[in-house]
Amino acid sequence: MMWDAVTEAMGRLYPRAQPWHVSYPAEGFTLQAASAYPADGHWHFVTYGLGERWGFELTFRLARGGEQQPPQWPFVVLNQVAGLAQAAAEPFEEGQWTDLGAPITGFPHTDGPPTGLTVLILTADPQLGDRFLQMVGVTAAEAAAGDVDSDDPLLVTDPGRA
Template sequence: MTEEVASVGWDAIDTEMEKLYGEQEPKHYGTYLPYALGGPDPLDGISAYKAETPSPHWHFVTYGFSELYEKESDNTEDSGYGFELTFRLTRGADEEEPPAWVLNLLQNMGRYIFNSGNVFRAGDYLDANGPICLGAETELTALAFVHDPDLAEIETPNGRVQFLQMVGITGDELEAMQTWNTLGVLTAGLSYIPKYLTDLERTSLLKIAAVSEAIQHGAEEEGSNTGLLYVSQLAWEPGKKGWFTKTPSTLQLGAKQAEIIGKLLRGRIRKGNRLRLIGSHIQVVFEPGEKAGCIVEEDEIRIVLNESATVELSLQLLPKESKFEIPSLAGTAFHIVKTNITDNEGNVVQVIG
């Protein structure tokens, strides 16, 4: 005789979904072999419900980021990572099965979080570097995270669980979120994507004049909420002094992120805020100050920018290969290198710069 494992965390999620959808039996996709035993899928399950308002769509919910069974972690406040993911996708009138690509997307998010330990919160975003639905002709190439509008935070026997909804966004919407903030951009366009519905066929919200103007106004008034940016091609080469020549220290940036870094500097430094760039081997901090300069410390490079240096640098940070110095920041050069965008198999599909 085997002892039955209590599924108090799973049951708590089911209870919340029943409040929304009553006795509707969801399409459920479970995992046969647990991830801990070598299975390919980290999530124990994903359910998809048919929702009708504000328009027909699939409402997905995950099971596995929180503690579904017995309490295992020492964190008494949160259950597991403290959240489950949801996703809303427009549904055709004759659709009876949810598209498999969403299940793969959610499992891939699980792999990323389980392997890296990086967790998401409302207001975060993630660049997918390509269509969120592989092979689809869609402008949605990134994801944003918000609280699910229908699922409030719950307390379970294993701790607190929030429901974070992923939202498919375009490249220019991602840039607007970086230069202002995620929730501001989504709120500005909410009437066009009610309940943060993902529609693979939609175009950018920034093509709507009222939304674009609201975002521009918000960014100008409040500046950027992005104080930290992960930069894959970040590098630093110290300068050299010779008898007859002097080589400046050089900061390397990738062409893909150069332009957005320039925009972030305008939105951060001018509001008196710092911007931290994190690479695999180095951290660089841009900070406001009266006199521009560069300070090399043991664990980071600090670059102080005044108003003129901020303007000069931001105008030069463009998505193309280049080397340059700016008059206001003597002794420091910048090198923009090409960025190779690759597919899942490592093949280069796009070169930026």
């Protein structure tokens, strides 16, 4: 998937939104770039750079308060998971998960809050489809039970819930 396809897909969801863009230096980073789109009640993050090799990009939906700018820690996590994808022998698939062994927010090493969410489960982004794997933050107990909050159709991650 090329950059234009990602931009077009996100543009269909958020035609009037002004996304925040982050580019990564070539050395030491897996991703080329990522964006955060202000959505209703959440930030919708998306990567650029995995699609050309693996055919998918990562997304992440984070509960949003009144802040005007997205927090920076999801960009760090997106690059971290992209690095895991890059190192994997096979492409990531829906239903796979990774236990970070620490808060998904990177607390206390980032601007992220403390949280009990330590695992990221991959699922098809509910609005973009299976070419976009959405990371969903859960606790280790929820991951072990295979429990993803199904009451929220968009599967927005809220670090404050655990």
